[in-house]
Amino acid sequence: MSIGGGSAGRDNDTGRIEAFSDGVFAIAITLLVIEIGVPHVEGTTLFGALVEQWPSYLGYVISFLQIGVIWANHHNRFRFIVRSDHVLLFLNILFLMCVAFIPFPTALLADYLRGTERATAGGVYAGTLAVTAVFFTLLWLYAAMNYRLIDRNLDPFLVRAMTRRYVFGMAAYLFAFFLAFVNVAASLILIVVLALIFVLPEPGERTRPPREAR
Amino acid sequence: MSIGGGSAGRDNDTGRIEAFSDGVFAIAITLLVIEIGVPHVEGTTLFGALVEQWPSYLGYVISFLQIGVIWANHHNRFRFIVRSDHVLLFLNILFLMCVAFIPFPTALLADYLRGTERATAGGVYAGTLAVTAVFFTLLWLYAAMNYRLIDRNLDPFLVRAMTRRYVFGMAAYLFAFFLAFVNVAASLILIVVLALIFVLPEPGERTRPPREAR
Amino acid sequence: MSIGGGSAGRDNDTGRIEAFSDGVFAIAITLLVIEIGVPHVEGTTLFGALVEQWPSYLGYVISFLQIGVIWANHHNRFRFIVRSDHVLLFLNILFLMCVAFIPFPTALLADYLRGTERATAGGVYAGTLAVTAVFFTLLWLYAAMNYRLIDRNLDPFLVRAMTRRYVFGMAAYLFAFFLAFVNVAASLILIVVLALIFVLPEPGERTRPPREAR
Amino acid sequence: MSIGGGSAGRDNDTGRIEAFSDGVFAIAITLLVIEIGVPHVEGTTLFGALVEQWPSYLGYVISFLQIGVIWANHHNRFRFIVRSDHVLLFLNILFLMCVAFIPFPTALLADYLRGTERATAGGVYAGTLAVTAVFFTLLWLYAAMNYRLIDRNLDPFLVRAMTRRYVFGMAAYLFAFFLAFVNVAASLILIVVLALIFVLPEPGERTRPPREAR
Numbered sequence: 144m145s146i147g148g149g150s151a152g153r154d155n156d157t158g159r160i161e162a163f164s165d166g167v168f169a170i171a172i173t174l175l176v177i178e179i180g181v182p183h184v185e186g187t188t189l190f191g192a193l194v195e196q197w198p199s200y201l202g203y204v205i206s207f208l209q210i211g212v213i214w215a216n217h218h219n220r221f222r223f224i225v226r227s228d229h230v231l232l233f234l235n236i237l238f239l240m241c242v243a244f245i246p247f248p249t250a251l252l253a254d255y256l257r258g259t260e261r262a263t264a265g266g267v268y269a270g271t272l273a274v275t276a277v278f279f280t281l282l283w284l285y286a287a288m289n290y291r292l293i294d295r296n297l298d299p300f301l302v303r304a305m306t307r308r309y310v311f312g313m314a315a316y317l318f319a320f321f322l323a324f325v326n327v328a329a330s331l332i333l334i335v336v337l338a339l340i341f342v343l344p345e346p347g348e349r350t351r352p353p354r355e356a357r
Numbered sequence: 358m359s360i361g362g363g364s365a366g367r368d369n370d371t372g373r374i375e376a377f378s379d380g381v382f383a384i385a386i387t388l389l390v391i392e393i394g395v396p397h398v399e400g401t402t403l404f405g406a407l408v409e410q411w412p413s414y415l416g417y418v419i420s421f422l423q424i425g426v427i428w429a430n431h432h433n434r435f436r437f438i439v440r441s442d443h444v445l446l447f448l449n450i451l452f453l454m455c456v457a458f459i460p461f462p463t464a465l466l467a468d469y470l471r472g473t474e475r476a477t478a479g480g481v482y483a484g485t486l487a488v489t490a491v492f493f494t495l496l497w498l499y500a501a502m503n504y505r506l507i508d509r510n511l512d513p514f515l516v517r518a519m520t521r522r523y524v525f526g527m528a529a530y531l532f533a534f535f536l537a538f539v540n541v542a543a544s545l546i547l548i549v550v551l552a553l554i555f556v557l558p559e560p561g562e563r564t565r566p567p568r569e570a571r
Numbered sequence: 572m573s574i575g576g577g578s579a580g581r582d583n584d585t586g587r588i589e590a591f592s593d594g595v596f597a598i599a600i601t602l603l604v605i606e607i608g609v610p611h612v613e614g615t616t617l618f619g620a621l622v623e624q625w626p627s628y629l630g631y632v633i634s635f636l637q638i639g640v641i642w643a644n645h646h647n648r649f650r651f652i653v654r655s656d657h658v659l660l661f662l663n664i665l666f667l668m669c670v671a672f673i674p675f676p677t678a679l680l681a682d683y684l685r686g687t688e689r690a691t692a693g694g695v696y697a698g699t700l701a702v703t704a705v706f707f708t709l710l711w712l713y714a715a716m717n718y719r720l721i722d723r724n725l726d727p728f729l730v731r732a733m734t735r736r737y738v739f740g741m742a743a744y745l746f747a748f749f750l751a752f753v754n755v756a757a758s759l760i761l762i763v764v765l766a767l768i769f770v771l772p773e774p775g776e777r778t779r780p781p782r783e784a785r
Numbered sequence: 786m787s788i789g790g791g792s793a794g795r796d797n798d799t800g801r802i803e804a805f806s807d808g809v810f811a812i813a814i815t816l817l818v819i820e821i822g823v824p825h826v827e828g829t830t831l832f833g834a835l836v837e838q839w840p841s842y843l844g845y846v847i848s849f850l851q852i853g854v855i856w857a858n859h860h861n862r863f864r865f866i867v868r869s870d871h872v873l874l875f876l877n878i879l880f881l882m883c884v885a886f887i888p889f890p891t892a893l894l895a896d897y898l899r900g901t902e903r904a905t906a907g908g909v910y911a912g913t914l915a916v917t918a919v920f921f922t923l924l925w926l927y928a929a930m931n932y933r934l935i936d937r938n939l940d941p942f943l944v945r946a947m948t949r950r951y952v953f954g955m956a957a958y959l960f961a962f963f964l965a966f967v968n969v970a971a972s973l974i975l976i977v978v979l980a981l982i983f984v985l986p987e988p989g990e991r992t993r994p995p996r997e998a999r
Contacts, residue, residue: 159803159807159860165373166811169380170598173457176821177388181464189474193465195480204454211450229986236853236984240846243815251835260831267835341536342450344443381588383594384812391602395678403688407679407695418668432587464768545667556664558657597808601885605816609892617902621893623910632850632882639878646801770878772871 149162156227159234161218167239168214175203175210176247189293196255205331208338209272213242213279216341220283223305226292234282241275256327265327266320272334273316280309305345312341370441374433374449382428385460389417389424392464412470417499419545420463422552423486427456427493431557432493440506448496455489457538469542479541480534486548487530494523519559526555582654588663589646595667596642599674602683603631603638606678626684633675636766637700641670641707644769648711652734654720657709662710669703684755694748694753700762701744708737733773790997791849802877809881810856813888817848820892821840840898847977848891851914855884855921856978861987862925868934876924876981883917898969907969911976915958922951947987954983 159203168220179199181268182192224231285304286292323330393413396406436446462482469478488494501507529551535543609629610620652659682694704745713732716722743765751758821841824834866873881903897906928934929944957979965972 162376162804163807163811163856163860165377165816166380166808169377170384170812170815171818172453173381173384174387174815176385176457176460177391179461181461181468184474189469189477192478203458207454207457208450211453215379215450217444218377229984232857233984236857238851239814239853240849243818243849244845245824246818247821255831263835292841330879332855342443344446349890369575376590379591384598385592386667387595387598387602390599390671390674391605395675395682398688403683407691417672421671422664425667428591429660429664478662480697516574525622556657558660590804592806593805594808597805598812600881601809601812601816604885604888605819607889609896610900616980617897617905621905631886635882635885636878639881642805643874643878653816724959746919 151240157224158220160222160232164217164235164239164286165214167243167284168210168217171243172207172214174211174246174356175206175249178246178289179251196253199253201256202249202253205335205338206245208335210242210245212341213275213340219345220286220305223293223297224286225294231282234278238278238282240276241271241278241311244271245275247271251342262324263297265323265330268336269316269320271331273320275314276309276316276338277314280313283309297353304328307343312337370563371435371438373437374441374446378431378449379428381457382424382431385457386421386424386428388460389420392467393417408425413467415470415545416463419549419552420459420561422549423442424456424459426555427489427550430493432521433559437507437511437516438500439508441513442506445496445500445506448492448499450498452489452492455485455492456520458485459489461485475541478540479537479544483530483534483537483544485550487527487534490523490527490530496521496526520560526551585649585652585687587661589649592645592663592667593642594636595671596638596645599671600638600642602633602674603677604697606674606681606749614627617783622753624681625768628685628758630677630681632671638670638673638761640766640770641703643785644707647773648714650735651721651730652714653722656720659670659714660712662706662713666703666706669706670698672699673703689742689755690752693751693758696760697744697748697751697762701741701748703739704741708741711737736773749750799863799866802869802874803863804917806858806859806877806881809885813885814849814852814856815889816888817852818846818887820895821826821845837988838895841895844895845892847973849917849982850889850977850980852884855985858983862947864927865935865939865944867936870934873924873928873934874925876920880917880920880924883913883920886913887917889902889913906938907931907965907972908909908945911958911962911965911972914976915955915962918951918955918958922955925951948949950987952977 150336158353179196182196183191187195194289248264248271252264252268255261283305290302292299293302315333319330319333322333394409396403396410397471398406462478462485464530466478466482469475497519501520502512504516507516529547533544533551536547575705584743607624610617611697612620612625615623630636676692678695678698680692683689711733715734718726721730747761747765821838826834829837838846849888890913892904894906897903910996925947926975929948932939932944935944957975961972961975961979
């Protein structure tokens with residue numbers, strides 16, 4: 144709480160950014176459900192009407208996974224980022240702007256997944272995730288370049304591995320974006336696979352032996 | 358905040374999972390109210406129109422209780438779970454996906470509780486809670502098996518008592534799911550009774566004497 | 572984080588209850604805005620249509636004040652409540668159930684404040700606040716009786732002053748409930764006055780001299 | 786947690802105000818997305834219908850930036866404000882009332898930006914931000930006057946620089962309000978420029994050398 148901007152105050156800064164980001168993640172992920180409407184039954188059973196809404200559930204599951212995995216990665220990254228500055232703050236706001244937007248393309252995808260406009264809806268969906276990945280990568284590159292805001296004791300190998308990981312993720316989401324215009328289903332499958340890859344342990348974590356917390 | 362993954366950092370991990378989960382609980386529980394619409398009065402009094410909406414209030418109260426009790430149990434469990442790994446993180450995301458979904462079957466139940474489709478609506482409602490209980494039990498079993506992620510000093514009797522508690526709860530919610538197709542009212546009564554049981558002190562807590570906090 | 576339930580763990584319990592409650596307060600207070608619809612202009616100016624919606628803004632302001640003041644009082648009270656048990660947890664969930672419900676009667680009030688049904692809408696609004704006050708008072712009485720969960724070093728005079736404060740508040744909100752059926756405007760004015768009274772310093776705080784925080 | 790109101794308890798008070806405010810910021814910023822509706826395609830392509838909705842995206846981006854920057858400034862200011870009292874609490878509730886209101890004028894702006902009523906919509910939008918700036922400035926003036934609630938070790942030059950900064954911001958937002966009635970586009974551009982100015986480092990921060998956090 145010292146005003147001169149010592150190390151503790153700066154570390155606290157990343158704590159506040161993390162806490163605020165976590166709030167946005169938690170809210171965006173929970174808002175996904177309000178896009179699923181209660182069906183009106185007309186000339187069918189409720190069960191049939193609920194089954195008919197499968198694109199809404201699919202969108203819910205995929206977007207929940209995406210935001211959950213983005214949260215976990217953001218959280219992991221802020222264990223390395225130990226200082227903050229105004230550019231980081233601003234990049235983080237732009238990144239959160241993308242995350243908080245996700246419920247909209249999710250609803251769009253659910254509404255248009257079965258129609259002739261599915262490529263547009265899938266493109267907007269994958270495109271939103273791609274732009275989110277771009278900002279996440281920019282955030283990391285800005286923080287990591289010359290150890291600007293990350294822990295100076297980090298192994299350079301680990302930093303480079305992270306950079307490769309995020310640049311690869313960004314490229315893969317961009318590929319999913321273009322794929323949506325060819326085949327929406329393939330694009331969505333790729334997106335789910337990417338979430339499952341990014342929830343896996345990171346480089347440098349795999350060999351860490353289990354230890355007792357206290 | 359050490360990068361090598363010492364004990365403090367790992368403990369902090371469960372703290373972040375808890376904080377994020379708490380956010381999702383708090384938002385899901387508060388979103389329940391937006392499913393209750395303001396009635397339009399036509400040929401009746403406002404009082405009559407409000408009374409007519411009783412299934413919405415019933416759904417609100419039952420789901421609020423459920424999410425509140427799930428929150429309390431999740432919170433109690435993470436006092437035992439002192440380490441985290443990627444499988445726990447992933448199981449927790451799947452578990453939260455169920456919790457955040459609850460407002461949808463609640464709205465469904467409110468809309469169809471009095472119609473001929475009440476069994477379907479009640480089944481979806483009880484089924485959502487049952488799947489939530491399944492993931493909660495899986496989360497615990499994964500963490501507790503061979504003391505993988507729980508405190509190594511925990512009494513084995515207590516760990517087994519917890520496992521029994523959660524397996525019993527899971528079975529009871531699955532029973533409520535099947536019961537909904539026979540009698541929705543009985544299924545809902547069972548669900549409320551289960552919430553009241555699970556808000557009770559846990560095994561090992563009953564004999565704890567009251568002490569002064571400081 | 573000790574498992575045996577020592578003093579630190581218990582104190583932490585009230586911390587988790589507070590954090591979860593704060594989440595519900597923050598979400599309920601922010602959800603108030605989504606009940607205000609964008610007007611459709613037909614045969615009038617947008618300015619006229621916006622002015623026409625004044626009951627929505629009035630409801631927003633009054634409910635925001637109420638939830639803000641309830642939050643501040645809940646927060647102040649949990650500085651005295653230093654232990655928790657399952658009854659407190661349950662009473663707190665019932666209390667939060669009332670707080671999270673407030674957006675619904677607010678929307679009801681906004682829609683019916685100018686019609687012939689204003690007494691019903693005002694009664695539901697004041698009634699919700701009265702039930703909230705009842706649960707808040709029960710929470711306090713349960714915690715304070717025989718110093719069950721409050722700090723044992725608290726001055727008995729202060730405890731009794733708090734009890735009187737909350738019983739008075741409860742009675743006043745119940746009076747506002749009955750008043751709504753006679754005169755809605757008077758009931759709302761009383762509710763605003765109550766919020767302004769309860770945001771004032773509490774007994775025992777007034778004479779506290781300003782000090783330097785560090 | 787001492788009851789007598791020592792320095793730690795007071796400092797903790799500002800922590801609770803900050804945490805609650807952060808919750809409101811995070812929710813208000815994330816709720817912006819639910820005002821963007823999924824378009825219904827009639828006689829056009831989905832792409833065309835999405836492009837047609839550009840005022841909604843513009844409103845989302847501008848309001849997200851505004852709330853993000855307001856959050857950062859509020860956060861920075863509470864590093865100086867180390868004590869709280871009831872007036873600060875009340876001013877902060879009024880300030881949050883404005884922040885949480887922002888999704889409504891954003892939706893209004895999106896709906897009316899292209900019509901003949903754009904001046905009214907723009908005026909309500911800029912006016913909401915102006916009133917928010919007024920309450921933020923009042924909050925600061927109340928806390929800073931005679932070092933009432935701020936750190937007594939703060940450089941008087943820094944305090945005066947902050948006051949000038951906020952009074953300037955308040956005046957600029959009021960100017961944007963009046964500008965909206967002349968030219969909405971110019972008003973919005975000014976609002977974006979103001980956000981970009983206020984995300985810049987504050988006086989006294991620019992010369993701070995980067996240091997290692999630990």
